[in-house]
Amino acid sequence: MTELRFCKRCLYGSDHPLGLVLDDEGICSGCRIHEEKDQLDWQERWNKLRKLVQPYKSVGNAQYDCIIPVTGGQDSYFIVHTVKNLLGLKPLLVAYNKHFNTPLGIANLANLRIRFNCDIAIKNVGLRTVKKLTRSTLSQFSSIYWPILAGHTVFPVEAAIRYKIPLIFWGAHQGLEQVGMFSHEHEVEMTRRYRKDHDLFGLEADDLLSIFDTLTESDIWQYRYPEDWQIKEVGLRGIYIGNYVRWDPKAQHEEMARLYNYKGAHLNRTFDTYDYVDCFNYMDCHDILKLFKHGYSKVTDHACREIRHRRLTRTQAEALVRAYEKRKARYIPQFCEWLGIPEESLRFLLDRARNQHYWYKQEREGWVFQGWSTKRVNILSESQETRGLTDIHAEFVAHSTLEHDHDPKYIVIGKGYSEKISS
Amino acid sequence: MLKKRIVGVITVKKGWAVQSIGYQRYLPLGRPETIAENLDRWGVDEILIQSIDRSTANQGPDYDLIYRLASRGLNTPLVYGGGIKTREHATAVISKGADRILVDASFYDHPEEIRRMASVLGAQAVIASVPLLFTNSGIALWDYRTQRSRGWPSACAGLLTDSIVSEILVIDKSHEGTPASFDISFLETPFLRGSSLIAFGGINKPCQIKDILDMPDVTAVAIGNFLNYREHAVQELKHSLPKGSIREPYYELLHS
Numbered sequence: 001m002t003e004l005r006f007c008k009r010c011l012y013g014s015d016h017p018l019g020l021v022l023d024d025e026g027i028c029s030g031c032r033i034h035e036e037k038d039q040l041d042w043q044e045r046w047n048k049l050r051k052l053v054q055p056y057k058s059v060g061n062a063q064y065d066c067i068i069p070v071t072g073g074q075d076s077y078f079i080v081h082t083v084k085n086l087l088g089l090k091p092l093l094v095a096y097n098k099h100f101n102t103p104l105g106i107a108n109l110a111n112l113r114i115r116f117n118c119d120i121a122i123k124n125v126g127l128r129t130v131k132k133l134t135r136s137t138l139s140q141f142s143s144i145y146w147p148i149l150a151g152h153t154v155f156p157v158e159a160a161i162r163y164k165i166p167l168i169f170w171g172a173h174q175g176l177e178q179v180g181m182f183s184h185e186h187e188v189e190m191t192r193r194y195r196k197d198h199d200l201f202g203l204e205a206d207d208l209l210s211i212f213d214t215l216t217e218s219d220i221w222q223y224r225y226p227e228d229w230q231i232k233e234v235g236l237r238g239i240y241i242g243n244y245v246r247w248d249p250k251a252q253h254e255e256m257a258r259l260y261n262y263k264g265a266h267l268n269r270t271f272d273t274y275d276y277v278d279c280f281n282y283m284d285c286h287d288i289l290k291l292f293k294h295g296y297s298k299v300t301d302h303a304c305r306e307i308r309h310r311r312l313t314r315t316q317a318e319a320l321v322r323a324y325e326k327r328k329a330r331y332i333p334q335f336c337e338w339l340g341i342p343e344e345s346l347r348f349l350l351d352r353a354r355n356q357h358y359w360y361k362q363e364r365e366g367w368v369f370q371g372w373s374t375k376r377v378n379i380l381s382e383s384q385e386t387r388g389l390t391d392i393h394a395e396f397v398a399h400s401t402l403e404h405d406h407d408p409k410y411i412v413i414g415k416g417y418s419e420k421i422s423s
Numbered sequence: 424m425l426k427k428r429i430v431g432v433i434t435v436k437k438g439w440a441v442q443s444i445g446y447q448r449y450l451p452l453g454r455p456e457t458i459a460e461n462l463d464r465w466g467v468d469e470i471l472i473q474s475i476d477r478s479t480a481n482q483g484p485d486y487d488l489i490y491r492l493a494s495r496g497l498n499t500p501l502v503y504g505g506g507i508k509t510r511e512h513a514t515a516v517i518s519k520g521a522d523r524i525l526v527d528a529s530f531y532d533h534p535e536e537i538r539r540m541a542s543v544l545g546a547q548a549v550i551a552s553v554p555l556l557f558t559n560s561g562i563a564l565w566d567y568r569t570q571r572s573r574g575w576p577s578a579c580a581g582l583l584t585d586s587i588v589s590e591i592l593v594i595d596k597s598h599e600g601t602p603a604s605f606d607i608s609f610l611e612t613p614f615l616r617g618s619s620l621i622a623f624g625g626i627n628k629p630c631q632i633k634d635i636l637d638m639p640d641v642t643a644v645a646i647g648n649f650l651n652y653r654e655h656a657v658q659e660l661k662h663s664l665p666k667g668s669i670r671e672p673y674y675e676l677l678h679s
Contacts, residue, residue: 019452021436236654
């Protein structure tokens with residue numbers, strides 16, 4: 001492992017799992033690419049997007065122009081709003097049932113369909129298959145989220161091929177936003193390579209089949225990426241709106257809450273209240289695994305994003321990271337019940353994921369953390385802050401809770417609980 | 424007549440595939456082996472891995488990377504460059520799984536060692552990297568170790584006239600990573616005349632590629648960053664070039 005260095009502007013370290021390059025001034029590639037947000041002519045880029053989608057508009061409004069993958073959280077409202085209301089396209093919404101659905105996420109998804117009056121197709125892989133796959137990915141490479149990431153990224157492509165719809169809209173490119181993998185002007189599009197390399201940890205569905213595991217082809221075929229010739233035949237392209245719109249998730253979520261009643265909620269392990277409110281596990285067990293494996297957790301991603309948008313200083317961001325990253329997961333019992341394993345077994349599997357670069361075990365104290373935040377020693381004394389964490393928290397609105405007045409149980413089938421929010 | 428080639432370039436820095444812009448600015452891309460696997464599936468004609476920090480760090484070739492690439496079972500010929508200084512390095516790179524080697528610093532520093540490499544591997548397995556730029560006094564070589572331009576070492580001339588290297592990778596250093604900006608005049612540099620040339624640096628547009636491939640000394644066009652922006656970038660490019668001059672695009676069947 002090479003020497004861990006940190007960006008002088010944000011909190012990211014040089015061993016970021018997506019890759020990160022620090023330049024001669026000690027600024028990371030993510031911060032450098034973020035500078036483009038204040039340099040590019042966004043009206044010009046928006047006009048470029050309008051021109052790009054023009055050939056995809058059908059005449060007579062009798063067929064779908066494009067596909068939008070959606071969830072009951074994150075950026076779905078903003079993407080649908082942009083594509084349907086601002087670009088004037090007719091989208092087919094597609095959703096992969098992640099099985100860890102929160103009541104709030106299902107409510108948000110139902111409200112999305114109603115408010116935008118869109119058709120939706122939901123892929124619901126059999127529960128026993130998903131559980132078997134989750135057990136395997138957890139034991140093989142310490143991920144409970146591989147099936148969700150694989151399903152969420154393959155179903156839109158399958159649907160596009162099945163219905164011969166040659167355009168998919170995604171929100172922002174994660175690699176661009178976090179580590180500056182591409183310039184906005186590269187206009188990077190969806191690729192199978194990126195999906196495998198980064199979304200799926202370098203492992204596609206067939207790579208999970210092993211003589212040392214019980215998975216068979218019937219367990220993984222739903223997650224296989226379509227053939228190249230099928231994509232070619234449809235002429236499929238996956239566009240990232242973030243290349244053409246100045247991407248700012250906090251501002252976008254606030255606008256969507258105001259316009260369409262999108263609801264956020266407090267999350268136990270980060271200050272952001274808008275992302276991932278659709279899942280009991282993303283900001284919980286999955287985030288714990290991220291901390292164990294990579295030495296930092298989602299709150300660092302949120303903090304870096306807010307530094308770059310100049311809403312947090314580095315000192316405030318560091319204080320937030322330290323306040324959240326060691327918080328315990330809240331929904332472990334639900335996950336163990338769903339997976340059918342005792343909590344002790346899960347604890348064993350989670351501990352096995354601890355990266356020795358970031359954790360070591362002491363006989364009396366147990367596991368000791370030596371991840372990113374423990375190495376950034378001087379940041380808290382960089383400046384005297386006048387704004388406390390309470391003020392910062394007030395800027396992220398929780399409209400509801402993940403439970404949304406229901407029990408903290410997974411909503412397995414998305415029937416929709418729209419009676420309380422559709423008006 | 425041999426068909427001309429589209430070479431996919433993967434630039435590696437600290438073990439990570441990066442976009443390189445003018446040999447000065449780098450953006451992370453991903454695992455080199457996943458990108459190589461993808462280029463292989465897309466039907467690129469050759470894959471060139473250039474590990475750009477091995478020589479400066481005096482680390483020798485990245486054998487672990489070559490092994491990881493070779494273990495993917497790629498069908499595409501693989502060229503490796505980075506840290507190759509001796510004949511032993513060169514033979515080890517080939518034995519670990521590369522088909523050819525790319526030499527840069529040692530081409531200028533130790534021409535006699537290049538002769539020894541070619542005597543063992545054959546000249547067809549040796550490519551020389553020649554990064555060029557314009558200076559006030561004309562075309563000059565770029566030395567990435569000192570970050571300065573330099574003149575053409577006379578000792579290298581013999582390596583070309585004696586056919587010790589089979590091809591020259593002509594790099595437009597200043598335009599690397601900038602779309603459609605390759606300066607075609609580098610391919611007419613007097614000291615390269617008569618050699619087989621691979622053009623690289625700022626090449627992405629089909630009309631530009633066609634013009635370059637039409638030049639008699641050019642055997643291939645190498646493309647790096649631009650192959651990472653769109654699905655089927657290689658096939659799309661080949662579709663837009665005149666038929667016959669290059670290998671036809673194809674779409675691999677995996678499960679059907």
